[in-house]
Amino acid sequence: MQSTNSRRAASKVSSAPWYAHRWPWLLMLGPIIVVIAGIHTTWIAFTRQDALVVDDYYKQGKAINQDLSRDRVAASMKLRASIxxxxxxxxxLGNVRxxxxxxxxxLTIKLVHSTQPQKDxxxxxxxxxxxxxxxxxxxxDRARWQVSMEGAGRNWRLHDVWDWPVQRSVELSADRTD
Incomplete structure (x- = not known):
């Protein structure tokens, strides 16, 4: 008698439509979450501006030679600064020699935030x-700052990286070796 009851229960469970069971829904949950996350990531990518890419990269690339000449002028002047x-x-607070x-x-001092240009x-x-x-x-902010110091005529430049607040101060020197 028990075997007929268990057969009836088994046939009752298997005769239910697929959507009445929880396992198909659980198996579909993973791919559905991935599709939703992909749509959200695509939305973020198209609605937010990428702050690390500059529009005039060609002009900035050409200006590198000018920047190097300003570094050489600073080295010839043996410029040193502490901030x-x-x-x-x-x-x-600082000192320049x-x-x-x-x-x-x-002098002009520029503190450039590593990822958020609005905080420069x-x-x-x-x-x-x-x-x-x-x-x-x-x-x-707690960040890795690019520090740049220039003279009034922009004829020389000192620069370095400052990991605030890990480094309480930064020493800028034109004759340092990288």
């Missing part, structure tokens, strides 16, 4: 007679 960020006062003497002319900062500073400067700077 540190004091988060408690919200100030960028050429041939051991302080640099007193105005350009500062105009005027060092004092000792070559020291201090300028207000909003809170820096």
């Amino acid at each position: 540190r960020y004091d988060a408690s006062s919200g100030r960028l 050429s041939l051991g003497q302080p640099v007193g002319s105005s 900062v350009v500062l105009q500073v005027q060092p004092d007679a000792e070559g020291s400067f201090a300028v207000a700077l909003p809170m820096l």
Whole structure:
């Protein structure tokens, strides 16, 4: 008697349509999630601007030679700079020297965020007679910053990478070896 009851139960279960069982739905869930994720990724790719690609890459490539000449001028002047960020006062402090003497002319300091160009900062500073400067700077994000310092006439340039806040300060030197 039990075998006929179990046969009836088995035939009852197998006679139900496929969509009444949970296993086909569970098996289809993975591919459905992948399709939805693909559609979402495609939407993100087409609606967000890629900040790492520049429109004038050809002009920037041609300008590399000019940049190298500015580095050579900085090396001939034996330029050195040190920069540190004091988060408690919200100030960028630094010192610039050429041939051991302080640099007193105005400078442009660029802090370029590694991935978000809207967070880039350009500062105009005027060092004092000792070559020291201090300028207000909003809170820096935890990031790897490209630091560039140029003279007023853009005839020289110092640059380096600053991993804030791992590095509390950065030393820029024209004669460093990469």
